Amino acid sequence: TSSAPSESLNNDVSKMANDPASIVKKLRDTFDDGVLETVEKRKKELQAFERMVVENADAFADAMWKDLHKPPAESHAHEIDFLVGEIQQTLSNLKCWTAPTKVTRYVLQALDSAYILKEPLGVVLVIGAWNFPVRLLLSPVVGAIAAGNTVVIKPSEISSHTSHLVALLVPEYLSEGVATVVEGGPAETTELLKQRFDHIFYTGNPAVGKIVMRAAAEHLTPVTLELGGKNPVIIDETADLATTARRLVWGKFTNAGQVCVACDYVLNLHPDKEAFMKYVAEAITEFYGIVPKDSPDFGRIVSKRHFDRLIALLSATSGTVAIGGNSDESTLFVGPTVVTKVSEDDALMKEELFGPIMPVIDLETLDQAISFIRKREKPLALYVFSNKTKNVDLVTSRTSSGAVVVNDLIMHMSLETLPFGGVGQSGMGKYHGKYTFDTFTHEKSVLNRSSGFEKILFMRYPPYTESKLAW
Ligand code: NAD
Numbered sequence: 001t002s003s004a005p006s007e008s009l010n011n012d013v014s015k016m017a018n019d020p021a022s023i024v025k026k027l028r029d030t031f032d033d034g035v036l037e038t039v040e041k042r043k044k045e046l047q048a049f050e051r052m053v054v055e056n057a058d059a060f061a062d063a064m065w066k067d068l069h070k071p072p073a074e075s076h077a078h079e080i081d082f083l084v085g086e087i088q089q090t091l092s093n094l095k096c097w098t099a100p101t102k103v104t105r106y107v108l109q110a111l112d113s114a115y116i117l118k119e120p121l122g123v124v125l126v127i128g129a130w131n132f133p134v135r136l137l138l139s140p141v142v143g144a145i146a147a148g149n150t151v152v153i154k155p156s157e158i159s160s161h162t163s164h165l166v167a168l169l170v171p172e173y174l175s176e177g178v179a180t181v182v183e184g185g186p187a188e189t190t191e192l193l194k195q196r197f198d199h200i201f202y203t204g205n206p207a208v209g210k211i212v213m214r215a216a217a218e219h220l221t222p223v224t225l226e227l228g229g230k231n232p233v234i235i236d237e238t239a240d241l242a243t244t245a246r247r248l249v250w251g252k253f254t255n256a257g258q259v260c261v262a263c264d265y266v267l268n269l270h271p272d273k274e275a276f277m278k279y280v281a282e283a284i285t286e287f288y289g290i291v292p293k294d295s296p297d298f299g300r301i302v303s304k305r306h307f308d309r310l311i312a313l314l315s316a317t318s319g320t321v322a323i324g325g326n327s328d329e330s331t332l333f334v335g336p337t338v339v340t341k342v343s344e345d346d347a348l349m350k351e352e353l354f355g356p357i358m359p360v361i362d363l364e365t366l367d368q369a370i371s372f373i374r375k376r377e378k379p380l381a382l383y384v385f386s387n388k389t390k391n392v393d394l395v396t397s398r399t400s401s402g403a404v405v406v407n408d409l410i411m412h413m414s415l416e417t418l419p420f421g422g423v424g425q426s427g428m429g430k431y432h433g434k435y436t437f438d439t440f441t442h443e444k445s446v447l448n449r450s451s452g453f454e455k456i457l458f459m460r461y462p463p464y465t466e467s468k469l470a471w
Contacts, residue, residue, distance in 0.1 A: 020188075020191050020192045020195050023180050023182065024152065024195045024196070026177060027123045027150040027151070027152065027177060028150070029177070030176070030177025031123055031149070035178055036120065036145065036148040036149070039094055039095055039098055042145055042146055043094060045145050045175060045178050046087055046091055046094075046145060048175075049138075049141075049142065049145070049173065049174065050084060050087045050088070051173060052170070052172070052173035052174075053080060053138070057076065059165060060075065060079070060134055060162065060165065061075040061076060061080065063162040063164075063165045064079065064133060064161075064162055067130065067133060067160065067161045067162055067302065068258070068302055069299045069300035070255060071297045071298075071299070073297070074297075075134075078132065078255075079133075083139055086139050086142050086432075086433070086436075089416060090142055090436075090437065094146055097118065097146070097434055097437050098118050099118075100115040100117050100446075102114070103115060103116060111449075111450035111452050112449050113447075113448045114445075116444065116446070117444040117446055118147070118442075118444075119441065119444045120148030121147070121198035121199045121440055121441070121442055122149060122150075122197075122199075123149065123150050123152070123197055123198055124144050124152070124200070125151075125192060125193075125197045125199070125201070126141050126152070126154065126201045127154045127189065127202045127203065127204065127212070128153075128155050128156050128203055129204045129260075130156035130158035130159035130162075131255060131258040131259060131260065132259075134162060134166075136226070137153065137156075137203075139436065140201045140203075140431060140439075140440075141153055141179065143436025143439060144436075144440045145178065145179070146440075147437050147439075147440035147441045149199070149440050150177065151178070152180055152181075152182055152197070153166065153179055153182070154182050154184070154188075154189060154192060157185040158303055159302070163183050164183070167181040167183050190211075190215075193215035193216075198221065198222075199222050199224070199440060200212055200215075200216050200221055200223045200224070201226075201431075202223065202224070202225050202226065203226040203260075204226075204227070204228075205227065205228055206228065206229075206425055209225045209427070213225065223428070224428065224429030224439055225422070225427045226422065226431070227260075227380070227422055227425065227426050227427040228354070228380060228426065229377055229378070229379045229422070229426040230264040230265060230352050230376065230379055231262065231263055231264045231379045231380055231381045231383065232263075232265055232369075232382055233384075233385070233409070234267045234269065234382075234383070234385065234386070234395060235267070235269060235270050235276070236270065236384070236385065236391050237269055237270050238386050238388045239385035239387065240387065241270060241279050242279050244276075244279070244385040245282070246283045247408050247409055248266070248280065248283075248409065249280060249284055249287060249336070250283075250287065250409070251383075251408070251409025252356070252409070253284070253287070253288070253298070253356050254299075254410070256300060256301060256355060257354065257356040258302060258354055258355060261380055261410050261413060262410070263358060263383060264352060264353050265342070265348070265353075265358070265359045265360070265361060266358060266359070266360045266361065267361050267363050267369040268361065268363070269363055269365065269366060269369060273340075277322060277340070280323065280338060284323060284324075288336060292324075292335050293331075293335065298336070300331060300333055301333070301334055303332070306354070307332045310327075310355040310357060311327060314337070314339075316347035317339055317342065317359070318346055318347075319342035319346055319348065320340050321337060321339055322339065323336065323337060324336050324356075325337050334355055334357070335356065336356050336358075337356055337358065338358045338360060339359045342359040342360060343361075344361070344372070346359065370394065370398050370399060377424060378400045378401055378402075378422070378423045378424035378425060378426055379401045380403070380426035380427065381404075381405065381409075381410075381412070382395070382401035382403070382404050382405075383405050383408070384405075384406055384407075386406065386407070387407075400424070401426070402420070402421055402422040402423050402427065403418070403420070413432075416432040416434075417433060418432070419431070419435045420432040421435075
């Protein structure tokens with residue numbers, strides 16, 4: 001059941017939002033006072049965080065429905081359950097993750113102890129994006145708190161219902177001085193970025209990623225940038241087309257294609273183009289019905305700006321709209337669309353699509369597909385559908401991307417033992433599970449020297465006489 005957050009909290013939040021300097025100062029004071037100094041204190045906050053998510057699961061799903069028409073089943077599975085899983089994982093591993101790690105010593109350190117201490121960074125900033133407005137925002141916060149940092153949380157203003165809900169709930173559940181939510185768009189974020197943080201974790205587009213990195217450079221603040229790009233899907237001649245089509249359609253059209261690791265375009269090497277399109281059309285109908293607009297399971301475009309962008313791309317393509325292509329401005333609906341006969345320099349190939357439009361480019365050989373990908377920026381994810389190990393090995397070894405998934409889409413995100421992040425233009429740094437904890441942790445080297453051995457250390461001290469050098 002959803003709790004009813006009070007108006008006064010809302011007012012407090014908006015008052016504080018006007019003054020980023022005092023928000024950061026307060027969080028620095030509480031950090032210095034040891035608000036998250038011990039594992040027990042961090043666990044208490046993480047347990048409260050879990051209660052916040054679980055007790056308000058329906059309210060979160062409702063907010064995401066309003067923001068994105070996100071089906072409640074997807075909100076629960078892809079956002080809420082994922083987040084709860086991350087919190088529980090973190091809670092059960094926290095003692096082990098925070099423990100000092102002993103390192104190998106050699107004869108010179110035989111009497112010493114050498115270990116790595118896990119030290120929190122201080123006050124960190126987490127900036128979320130709108131497409132997975134709960135998980136992308138709050139999962140880094142879990143790791144930041146687990147590592148002992150106090151946090152400024154900046155939700156995306158575009159998913160405004162979710163943003164308001166997070167702003168209302170966080171102060172109700174977390175202790176004062178652990179985390180503060182600052183709502184707002186570019187203006188508020190610009191002000192926030194002037195402050196000195198000890199780490200900035202940003203999820204969003206590469207253009208804003210550069211703004212974040214520039215601002216961080218001013219204070220020599222390290223950044224994690226979870227960005228986007230054009231994720232290719234290669235379908236080779238050995239792929240099982242029926243299964244490929246279902247997995248592809250699911251991974252492309254979930255959240256109306258507004259997924260950072262969605263398929264952006266298909267490089268089709270399979271000779272049976274007709275069968276491929278038939279299976280794709282069947283999967284779309286099976287998942288979303290004959291009229292996807294009436295399906296409760298098909299999302300909407302988040303804003304008029306993004307809707308207009310997608311419609312402009314569709315009218316600029318010189319490819320053939322083979323499936324879909326229909327839209328409705330009043331509800332920001334763009335139907336599941338497949339465009340074939342797309343050329344390399346088509347409008348659809350110039351920028352990340354981030355919507356339910358799937359261009360298909362027909363190629364002959366795997367070498368062509370690999371060099372097509374290598375000519376472009378390194379993607380966040382690369383997918384290959386193949387039943388030939390040699391082809392899979394060639395793709396994984398000769399291309400660079402944040403991740404590779406074979407014979408499916410997106411699923412690497414659900415395995416928190418795999419680090420999640422980009423490379424090159426698709427981002428820097430990584431997170432999920434222990435990797436999130438590590439992102440917000442300084443690994444401090446400690447060498448605790450014994451006072452012994454002084455006599456045999458004589459040769460390291462000047463003057464460097466002949467006899468010492470000969471020793
Ligand atoms: P967005 O518009 O929500 O922006 C992201 C954040 O940047 C928001 O909090 C926003 O307030 C802030 N912001 C926007 N303009 C700013 C400015 N001028 N100065 C400072 N801050 C500003 O989200 P978006 O960028 O539209 O998200 C889509 C992009 O994010 C896509 O490129 C997608 O691939 C990428 N993405 C990446 C991941 C990932 O995990 N790698 C996940 C989701 C989305």
